Amino acid sequence: MAVKDYIRERFFPHMWCPGCGHGIVLNSLLRAVEQLGMSKNEIVMVSGIGCSSRIGGYVDFHTLHTLHGRALAFATGVKLSRPELNVVVPMGDGDALAIGGNHFIHACRRNIGMTAIVMNNRIYGMTGGQFSPMSGLGISASTAPYSNIDRAFDVSEMARAAGATFVARTTVYHAQQATEFIKKAFLHEGFAVVEILSQCPTHFGRRNRQGGAADMMEWFKENTVPVGSKKKLENPALIERGIFVQKEEPEYCSEYAKIVDKAMRG
């Protein structure tokens, strides 16, 4: 199947702004699904609220558009009732780490078999450019006109600390790497987090004088390094890309099935 066979063409052109990185995440995700030869009927995409979460409307999988920050909770219900399905939860940085922060860390801790894709553009785009938990110090946002004094999370560090068994980070500039990481996450038995740095030229880029979409992608190229690179030691401000965690741990649905079995035997 071609990439276009996995989308709902009737909803295109999509609603994202020109140059929005979320479109590249969609592009990379579709290529991952195509390269793995997955059937549309074996994938469930559960999303919350925000620009990022609109991705669910464009893919021709089983899709659920749920509550802000609560997509992982809905997805947990889907996965527990139908563990054989591949569940993927695309989230924005605000959706995943502000209102959904609690669900995020506990999904990591449970190690339930699903893929969380954090589309991190460091801002609330849909509602007008408010700062998010990923904006970071010194960033200008509509709710921080004199610059932001809130420190940012490191999503990948947080996922690792909370117990996720697959954690990777890349950017939309590195779209092929994004496809590779999403493929690995889909095949992983356990909770997988793929953080993809994405650009919001409309709000983040404009307010922070970062130029257009292509300039913001150049920034991803210049300011990220492969994990373990010597350049990171010389310049700690660089952001590492790569797979940070990949390990085997008991998966939640499998453990739950064992408990059901134990209870049934009395």
Add this chain to the structure above:
Amino acid sequence: MAKGKPKLKAHHVNRDWCKGCGICVHFCPKNVLELDEAEKAFAARPDDCIACKLCEIRCPDLAIDIETE
């Protein structure tokens, strides 16, 4: 089928989906693409194309399809 690099057959740009963000133009390693008067991407120098598909995989609008032989 002959092995080696894929050979370009055609650039297909979906003009209804292209929003003219210029990502494809900026990152084309061979400077093949340009935006036209309507701010839609088109292959201005198709003979220079090496069919690397970097434009296709980075297009946020899924508007580019590079057809190869």
